[in-house]
Amino acid sequence: MVAPVVTASQTTPDTKRVESDEQQELVDTTTAELAPLYRQMLAIRRMEEACAKAYSTGKIGGFLHLIIGQEAVCVGAIAAIENKDYVVATYREHGHAYAKGVAARPIMAELYGKKTGLVKGLGGSMHLFDKPTNFLGGYGIVGGHVPIAAGAAFASKYRGDGAVTLCFFGEGASTIGGFAEGLALAALWKLPVVLICENNQYSMGTPVYRSLAVEDVSLRALAHGMPRDRFDGDDVVKVKRRIAEAVERARTTGEPSLVEVVTYRFRGHSMSDPGLYRTKDEVEEWRRRDPLNRSRQRLLDLGFPESELNALEEDVKAEIEDAVKFAEDSPPADEYFPYVIKE
Numbered sequence: 051m052v053a054p055v056v057t058a059s060q061t062t063p064d065t066k067r068v069e070s071d072e073q074q075e076l077v078d079t080t081t082a083e084l085a086p087l088y089r090q091m092l093a094i095r096r097m098e099e100a101c102a103k104a105y106s107t108g109k110i111g112g113f114l115h116l117i118i119g120q121e122a123v124c125v126g127a128i129a130a131i132e133n134k135d136y137v138v139a140t141y142r143e144h145g146h147a148y149a150k151g152v153a154a155r156p157i158m159a160e161l162y163g164k165k166t167g168l169v170k171g172l173g174g175s176m177h178l179f180d181k182p183t184n185f186l187g188g189y190g191i192v193g194g195h196v197p198i199a200a201g202a203a204f205a206s207k208y209r210g211d212g213a214v215t216l217c218f219f220g221e222g223a224s225t226i227g228g229f230a231e232g233l234a235l236a237a238l239w240k241l242p243v244v245l246i247c248e249n250n251q252y253s254m255g256t257p258v259y260r261s262l263a264v265e266d267v268s269l270r271a272l273a274h275g276m277p278r279d280r281f282d283g284d285d286v287v288k289v290k291r292r293i294a295e296a297v298e299r300a301r302t303t304g305e306p307s308l309v310e311v312v313t314y315r316f317r318g319h320s321m322s323d324p325g326l327y328r329t330k331d332e333v334e335e336w337r338r339r340d341p342l343n344r345s346r347q348r349l350l351d352l353g354f355p356e357s358e359l360n361a362l363e364e365d366v367k368a369e370i371e372d373a374v375k376f377a378e379d380s381p382p383a384d385e386y387f388p389y390v391i392k393e
Contacts, residue, residue, distance in 0.1 A: 068282050068312050079287045081354040087129060087286045088345040089362055091121040094145040095342055096370040097154055101144070101161055101175075104374070105321045110161050112174050115142040119316035122341035123248050125149045126289025127216060127311075130297050136184045136206070136215040138199040141176035143188050146218060151183040154373035164380035171383025184213075193219065193226025196245070200232040203243035207304060214300045215243040216293075221310075222253030224267045233308065237274035242300040244293065247310040248283070254319045255327045271308035283311035284341045314339075 098116045105114045117124065120142075128137060128149040139146040147157055152168065160167025161175050168178050178188040186202060189195035199217030206213040223229050224247060236243050247267045251258055258265050271278035277299065283289055289311060296307035314336040318325035325333075349359060 068280055074282070074285075076348075077285060077287045077291055079348070079352070081349055081352050084287060084345060084349055084352070085354060085362065087125055087290070088342070088349060089366060090125045090129075090149055091286060091342050091345065092363060093154065093366045093369060094121045094125070094148050096366055097148065097158065097373065098144060100158070100370050100374050102317070102321060104162070104377075109378070110175070111163065112176075113141070114161070114175050114321040115319065116317045116321070117142050117145040117315065119336065119340070120248060120250060120283070120313045121145055122286040122289055122345075123246070123283045123311050123313050124218065126283075126286040127218075127244075127246055127293040129286075129290045130294035131214060131216060134184065134211065134213045135297075136186055136199075136202045136213060137218070138186045138195050138202060138215060139188060139218045140192070140195065140220060140223070141188070141190045142220075143178055143218075144175070147178045147180060147183075147185050147188070150180070150185040152178070152180045152185055154369055155376045156180075158373040158377040159380050162377040162380070163383050164377055165383050166376070166380040167383070172386060172389065191228075193223035193228040195219070196223065196226075196229045196232030197235065198232075199243055199245070200235045200239075200241055203236065203241035203300075203306070204239060206242055207239070212301060213242070214297050215241075216246060216297075217243055218246050218248055220253065221247055221249040221251075221258060221267050222256075222261065223247075224270065225261065233270060233274060233276075236306040237276045240304045241306050242304050243306045244296040244300055245306065245308045246293070247308070249310055249312050250315045252315075252319065252327075255323065255325075257327075266310065268308055268310040277305065277307045278309065279307065280310040281312070283313040284339045284344055286341055286345055316340075 095118060098118050101114060104110045124146045137146055137150050144157055156168045160171060160178060163171045165171050168180055176190040196217055196219060199215050203215040253261050268278040268280040279292055281292055296309055299305050316337060
């Protein structure tokens with residue numbers, strides 16, 4: 051049953067949570083379920099931190115958008131789908147690719163512009179793509195990928211393969227024409243797609259209350275008779291459970307859903323953004339709800355041995371260090387011209 055949406059007039063990003071700390075309830079889970087989710091989130095966090103370090107030393111060029119702070123959304127959501135399902139994401143997609151099953155080595159090599167990268171070092175940070183895992187990108191045009199996700203879902207419906215498509219986008223994309231078109235087609239044609247708005251409070255540097263007349267993005271579903279949901283995204287198990295409801299509905303009935311997950315990015319929009327439009331108090335308030343810290347403490351509360359937790363964290367550290375070394379030791383990408391010009 052989809053939870054009802056409650057809207058309120060809000061004026062500052064630090065009030066954006068759907069539930070207060072007092073209202074939040076722990077979702078039942080086990081260490082067997084939570085430990086792999088925590089490991090994925092931690093690996094994504096460490097990979098993003100390694101990317102930031104490499105970017106600051108000139109080893110990664112172009113644009114670099116980090117997902118630090120939002121890890122529970124992509125990890126929880128993708129944990130709710132099957133290997134045959136598709137994922138379409140934005141330019142902030144390193145974590146989504148990893149959660150879909152892409153190894154850290156080719157992700158990091160792609161960011162470094164190396165031949166061993168996912169797309170031979172020619173796509174870079176914003177254009178990851180991996181056919182074997184059904185990770186369909188990685189798109190730099192805001193909102194332009196939503197119709198592509200609708201197309202993937204249409205193909206699944208046409209083939210009758212039972213696959214579901216997850217489409218991730220930010221709240222800034224909800225004002226773009228491509229989003230409206232994709233939403234309309236998904237509803238009209240009953241496409242098996244779950245549209246997930248990762249509302250991290252800022253469209254680049256513009257806060258939600260300055261860009262949306264109605265700040266609850268999930269209400270857009272009402273115009274199309276589409277199921278919707280809206281909840282906080284700092285509990286990875288809650289994300290998994292709530293997205294699983296929408297995935298099951300899409301798989302069994304072909305009905306799409308619009309889900310808004312309220313989250314926060316701890317870094318700027320990109321590495322070139324110092325984030326001066328936010329106060330330190332605001333950032334620290336959201337850091338207090340860090341999904342990684344929350345999951346780590348929950349594992350300890352559930353009786354997961356701290357020695358095993360430390361071993362897991364060391365394993366993640368080794369994995370990301372290996373990925374960085376692999377990227378640095380790999381040969382550079384080929385020239386672009388042979389791929390776009392035929393003489």
